[in-house]
Amino acid sequence: MAKCSICGKPAVVDLRYARRRFCAEHFIEFVERKIERSIKEYKMIGKRDRVIAAISGGKDSATLAGVLDRLRDRIGFELILLHIDLGISEYSRKSREASVRLAHRLGLELVIFDVKEMLGYSIPEMALRLRRRACSVCGIVKRYVMNAAGIELGADSVATGHNADDIGSYALKEFLFQNLENIGKLVPVSESIDNLAVRKIKPLYTVYEKESFLYSLLRELPYYHEECPHARLDSLDFTIKEFLNKLEEKFPSIKIQYVKMLARKGSNYPKIVEARSCRHCGLLSLGGECSFCRITRRLRKSPAGPMVRRYFSTLRNHS
Amino acid sequence: MAKCSICGKPAVVDLRYARRRFCAEHFIEFVERKIERSIKEYKMIGKRDRVIAAISGGKDSATLAGVLDRLRDRIGFELILLHIDLGISEYSRKSREASVRLAHRLGLELVIFDVKEMLGYSIPEMALRLRRRACSVCGIVKRYVMNAAGIELGADSVATGHNADDIGSYALKEFLFQNLENIGKLVPVSESIDNLAVRKIKPLYTVYEKESFLYSLLRELPYYHEECPHARLDSLDFTIKEFLNKLEEKFPSIKIQYVKMLARKGSNYPKIVEARSCRHCGLLSLGGECSFCRITRRLRKSPAGPMVRRYFSTLRNHS
Numbered sequence: 001m002a003k004c005s006i007c008g009k010p011a012v013v014d015l016r017y018a019r020r021r022f023c024a025e026h027f028i029e030f031v032e033r034k035i036e037r038s039i040k041e042y043k044m045i046g047k048r049d050r051v052i053a054a055i056s057g058g059k060d061s062a063t064l065a066g067v068l069d070r071l072r073d074r075i076g077f078e079l080i081l082l083h084i085d086l087g088i089s090e091y092s093r094k095s096r097e098a099s100v101r102l103a104h105r106l107g108l109e110l111v112i113f114d115v116k117e118m119l120g121y122s123i124p125e126m127a128l129r130l131r132r133r134a135c136s137v138c139g140i141v142k143r144y145v146m147n148a149a150g151i152e153l154g155a156d157s158v159a160t161g162h163n164a165d166d167i168g169s170y171a172l173k174e175f176l177f178q179n180l181e182n183i184g185k186l187v188p189v190s191e192s193i194d195n196l197a198v199r200k201i202k203p204l205y206t207v208y209e210k211e212s213f214l215y216s217l218l219r220e221l222p223y224y225h226e227e228c229p230h231a232r233l234d235s236l237d238f239t240i241k242e243f244l245n246k247l248e249e250k251f252p253s254i255k256i257q258y259v260k261m262l263a264r265k266g267s268n269y270p271k272i273v274e275a276r277s278c279r280h281c282g283l284l285s286l287g288g289e290c291s292f293c294r295i296t297r298r299l300r301k302s303p304a305g306p307m308v309r310r311y312f313s314t315l316r317n318h319s
Numbered sequence: 320m321a322k323c324s325i326c327g328k329p330a331v332v333d334l335r336y337a338r339r340r341f342c343a344e345h346f347i348e349f350v351e352r353k354i355e356r357s358i359k360e361y362k363m364i365g366k367r368d369r370v371i372a373a374i375s376g377g378k379d380s381a382t383l384a385g386v387l388d389r390l391r392d393r394i395g396f397e398l399i400l401l402h403i404d405l406g407i408s409e410y411s412r413k414s415r416e417a418s419v420r421l422a423h424r425l426g427l428e429l430v431i432f433d434v435k436e437m438l439g440y441s442i443p444e445m446a447l448r449l450r451r452r453a454c455s456v457c458g459i460v461k462r463y464v465m466n467a468a469g470i471e472l473g474a475d476s477v478a479t480g481h482n483a484d485d486i487g488s489y490a491l492k493e494f495l496f497q498n499l500e501n502i503g504k505l506v507p508v509s510e511s512i513d514n515l516a517v518r519k520i521k522p523l524y525t526v527y528e529k530e531s532f533l534y535s536l537l538r539e540l541p542y543y544h545e546e547c548p549h550a551r552l553d554s555l556d557f558t559i560k561e562f563l564n565k566l567e568e569k570f571p572s573i574k575i576q577y578v579k580m581l582a583r584k585g586s587n588y589p590k591i592v593e594a595r596s597c598r599h600c601g602l603l604s605l606g607g608e609c610s611f612c613r614i615t616r617r618l619r620k621s622p623a624g625p626m627v628r629r630y631f632s633t634l635r636n637h638s
Contacts, residue, residue, distance in 0.1 A: 175494050176566075176573070178580035180587055235569050243562040247495075250554050254495070261497035268499055270587045 013214060017253035024218045031215045035067045035203050039075070042188035042263065044201040049077040049156040051201075052111075054146050055102065057083065057095030060161030062102055062216035062223040064204060068159065069106045082149050082158075084142055085114040086228075087122025088134075094224045101222035111153070111315060113145050118311065119296060119304055124230075129299055134230040137295065144292035145308060147283060150198030152312030157189075157199040164259045165209040167202070169240045171262055176240075184269030186262060193275050196284035205263065206256055281305025332533060336572035343537045350534045354386045354522050358394070361507035361582065363520040368396040368475040370520075371430075373465050374421065376402065376414030379480030381421055381535035381542040383523060387478065388425045401468050401477075403461055404433040405547075406441025407453075413543045420541035430472070430634060432464050437630065438615060438623055443549075449614055453549040456614065463611035464627060466602060469517030471631030476508075476518040483578045484528040486521070488559045490581055495559075503588030505581060512594050515603040524582065525575055600624025 002011040004023035011021035015030075022030055039045050053068055055061035065081055072079050083099040086092045096112065103110035116122040123141065127134040150158040167186050174182040192199040204212055216223050248255045277283070278290035280303040285291075293303030321330040323342035330340035334349075341349055358364050372387055374380035384400055391398050402418040405411045415431065422429035435441040442460065446453040469477040486505050493501040511518040523531055535542050567574045596602070597609035599622040604610075612622030 172494070175491070176577050178577070178584040180584055236566070239562070239566055239569060243558070243565075246558055246562075247555070250558060258495050258497070265497040265499055268589045 012218070015211075017208075017248070017256065028215060028218055031063070031207060031211055032067050032070060034206060036071055036074075038188065038206050039071070039201075039203055042201075042205070044159075044189055044203060045071075045075055045077050045157065047076045050080070050154060051077050051157055051159055052080050052082050052146075052150055052153060052155045053159045053161075054082050054084070054142075055099050055161070057098035057102070057224045058161070059213050059216045059223045059225065060163055060166075060204060060209075061099070062219075062221035063207070063212040064159060064161040065102055065106060065108065066216065066219055066221045068203065069108060077156075079108055080153065080155070081108050081110040082146065083110060083112050084145050085112060085116070086138060086141075087114070087116035088124060088228060088230065091224075091226060091228055092122075094226065098222050098224040105222060111149065111312075113149070113308075113311075115141060118308065119300070121299060126295070126299060130295055132295075138230070140291045140295060144283070144290070144305070146200075147198050148281075148305070148308045149312050151195065151283065152309055153316050155198060157192075157201045159201045159203055161204055161212075162202045163204045163207050163209050163212050164256055165241070165244070167205060167259050167262065168244050168255050169237065171259075172240050172244070173236065180269045181272050183262075184266055184271055187266035188263050193284060195282075196275055196277055205259060208255070278305060281309060283309075331537070334530075336527075336567070336575065347534060347537055350382070350526060350530055351386050351389060353525060355390055355393075357507065357525050358390070358520075358522055361520075361524070363478075363508055363522060364390075364394055364396050364476065366395045369399070369473060370396050370476055370478055371399050371401050371465075371469055371472060371474045372478045372480075373401050373403070373461075374418050374480070376417035376421070376543045377480075378532050378535045378542045378544065379482055379485075379523060379528075380418070381538075381540035382526070382531040383478060383480040384421055384425060384427065385535065385538055385540045387522065388427060398427055399472065399474070400427050400429040401465065402429060402431050403464050404431060404435070405457060405460075406433070406435035407443060407547060407549065410543075410545060410547055411441075413545065417541050417543040424541060430468065430631075432468070432627075432630075434460060437627065438618070440618060445614070445618060448618055451614075457549070459610045459614060463602075463609070463624070465519075466517050467600075467624070467627045468631050470514065470602065471628055472635050474517055476511075476520045478520045478522055480523055480531070481521045482523045482526050482528045482531050483575055484560070484563070486524060486578050486581065487563050487574050488556065490578075491559050491563065492555065499588045500591050502581075503585055503590055506585035507582050512603060514601075515594055515596055524578060527574070597624060600628060602628070 002014060002021050004011045004026050005020040006026040007023060009023040012024050013027050014021045045051055053065050055065055068079050081103050085096045123138045124134055127137045130137060146158050171183050171186050188202050188205045190200040244255055276285050276288055278285035278293050279288055280293040283290055293305040296304035321333060321340050323330045323345050324339040325345040326342060328342040331343050332346050333340045364370055372384050374384055387398050400422050402415060404415045442457045443453055446456045449456060465477050490502050490505050507521050507524045509519040563574055595604050595607055597604035597612055598607055599612040602609055612624040615623035
């Protein structure tokens with residue numbers, strides 16, 4: 001029977017790419033050390049930082065919150081969880097529940113932004129009225145809420161649970177369409193832009209999807225395992241993931257090497273130069289009106305950006 | 320039975336991505352028009368240009384020479400063929416033969432550069448002595464000879480037979496290793512650099528490998544069909560080609576769209592800035608001594624660059 005490379009106890013996982021096998025305890029330690037190294041290497045979190053971890057309720061969120069929670073004393077930063085309830089029926093209800101249980105389990109403060117309650121419409125309702133794909137509306141709303149929360153709650157950075165598989169396949173998809181500006185965003189740290197955009201970090205940058213899954217499983221962290229019903233993996237995404245998995249099978253660790261190179265070269269991709277301030281909410285926009293204010297203005301009487309900012313700023317003053 | 324979309328005669332090919340079927344005659348016309356459009360769109364060849372087409376003796380070379388030959392009167396340029404005999408036993412002998420027959424068939428001038436005769440060693444012999452991979456030595460020699468021929472024969476550009484499949488898979492491989500400078504070179508036109516580097520063009524940029532193959536077949540152009548014995552498609556190249564073919568199967572024309580986007584965005588990739596002149600031969604180098612002079616200096620008493628330049632300049636004066 002395979003044994004843990006560290007303690008010799010029976011191994012629960014064989015990491016071919018790392019040429020190591022681990023028991024549960026040492027696998028957990030391995031993932032935490034790897035994330036800690038990434039945080040240091042890419043200078044993601046400093047001492048006394050205030051970090052908001054955006055959690056969906058899935059396995060990557062659980063790993064993100066679980067690991068950051070254990071590192072916060074060692075590094076010395078403050079951690080707040082943010083969950084956005086998208087109003088996608090059963091899926092969102094269970095994801096919210098999982099997020100609440102996760103926060104409770106870790107003893108962390110959780111801020112919930114309920115899209116339907118705050119904006120009057122759930123994501124699917126917004127998509128229907130705007131005649132847009134739910135995923136595109138969802139992306140705009142989530143990015144805006146995370147940014148507004150980060151700015152108003154005075155966070156040094158907002159952390160998301162993107163893992164190496166996510167980053168590798170997003171980047172490859174953007175490469176096929178040569179959306180170079182979007183590739184440049186797939187870096188471990190996106191620096192803040194004045195008072196317009198909060199700093200964003202991806203602590204699971206070098207963690208494989210499988211590792212993230214196993215970590216939350218072994219620590220028995222609460223998470224909801226269903227995919228969003230709108231996120232049907234389309235045929236292109238699927239073909240890309242399949243390709244990267246095949247590469248990894250043939251050349252163990254190639255995926256990690258690839259995202260690490262991406263981290264190193266990310267700043268060489270062209271950037272969208274002109275960052276402006278949205279005339280409604282004052283946060284980042286490219287054309288004078290940010291996407292979030294534009295879509296909410298079409299749905300309601302007025303753009304919702306300022307209201308979202310006020311919501312978070314009130315929370316801050318009350319805490 | 321499927322019919323030609325143009326004349327209604329029995330079709331020999333069904334181009335799903337273009338939603339058209341063609342008889343032999345109209346397929347040939349289709350490929351020639353497509354290449355002519357690329358030449359115009361990317362401003363590859365101007366009136367009264369002198370173009371050197373580098374031909375290996377394979378199918379892409381045959382298509383390149385065959386199409387350029389037919390376009391030279393219409394556009395009005397001068398065409399010279401260049402074949403480099405690499406000295407790789409049977410493979411090179413047959414490739415050279417095919418090149419000679421191709422030139423003869425088209426009635427075009429052919430310049431042959433015989434590596435063994437000129438440098439004293441064939442490519443495999445050089446690789447052995449230098450303890451380097453044959454493909455790496457071959458790349459250095461071919462690039463140098465094409466450049467020197469272009470400069471000394473007063474060419475406006477040197478054309479190569481890279482097809483869309485080649486370009487798409489090279490670019491993807493470079494992307495996986497984030498060699499951004501190399502991706503930027505995979506454009507339809509690489510402009511000349513002073514008197515250091517000749518302009519390079521890729522007229523088959525938007526032609527699928529299958530189309531190039533069928534074109535030379537239908538025109539019964541002489542070509543040698545074997546792959547170089549050193550060019551064993553490695554597992555990585557193979558997995559990349561397989562992925563792109565699968566994508567194309569699912570999304571017909573995606574490969575062409577992808578290389579066209581690459582053509583458009585190519586100039587946005589970072590470039591190696593400092594172009595210098597080789598202290599031996601005076602052509603392009605990055606560190607003061609070009610790779611060709613460096614390796615030939617290790618093999619022989621002196622760097623071979625100046626001799627290669629003289630060879631071509633003598634040819635020019637005699638023609």
